Amino acid sequence: MNMTITCRKALPEDVDALYDLIRGYAEQGIMLPRSKEALLRHLDSFIVAEEAGKLIGCGSLFRLGSDLVEIRSLGMAEGYKGRGLGTLIVDALIAEARKLNVPKVMALTYAVSFFVKNGFQVVDKEIFPEKVWTDCVNCSKQDRCDEIAVVKILS
Template sequence: MTVTCRKATEQDVDTLYEIIKGYAEQGIMLPRSKEMLERQIDTFVVAELGEQMVGCGALTRLGQDLVEIRSLGVTDGHKGQGIGKKLVNFLIGEAREQGIPKVMALTYEVAFFERNGFHVVPKEIFPEKVWTDCIHCKKQHCCDEIAVLKRLD
């Protein structure tokens, strides 16, 4: 079977919630409520293997020329099969369609993003991120995530 990526719909909220919850419980992804997912469903994409959702990710606009890949995850049993790469490529395609030249992420999986054309950069170059999300994070003053950036221009 082939993995396909598509934009998420409201029918995907429960499964998105479960995928993200699994990562959040490990402390490697910010939790998202079902209500938040419903409000932001247009920012999410999903990866499917047949009828089964096996991954997700979101593209969130942080400024005129910057978007963030967030909530990127693949279900247990499906990791290491190129699904994350397909999701990232799909999200980068979305950024290109929107004419946004910079895509960033905060991650613990630096090598994965580097294999996908991203480069490590200082977090401080993203004040848009700091003031929209980081200010509410419990790790705000001891963040151990690494910032990565890919320029599309």
């Protein structure tokens, strides 16, 4: 991977690129869509990866409780998969969780092996009632959810 890739907090000027990146995943049914307004409202929770000034990846942390955050909207531009960019973003999000003194980081994912490789464990999603009642109650896949829950306990 090119060493000119950097991760940073998202800025208002990133919203259009964030929206386009997330929309591509949402259209495939593998990520929840986010409106530009929602992105602006939650911009402080996003980390973006950029190369030569171009946004090439993103992820966000969403607080589900005093001891739990969720990694959301983790994605990257075409051509960057399998090159370590996802790990770079997840590492930045975990560093952010540590700054917030949150001991547990969870995600619902289809990319189980990626998260396991990054130190997460597969768990039963029902152990996260905070997630179930925050998002799952409004999800169209609620009764047939095929995502896998993973968690990483920070020491």
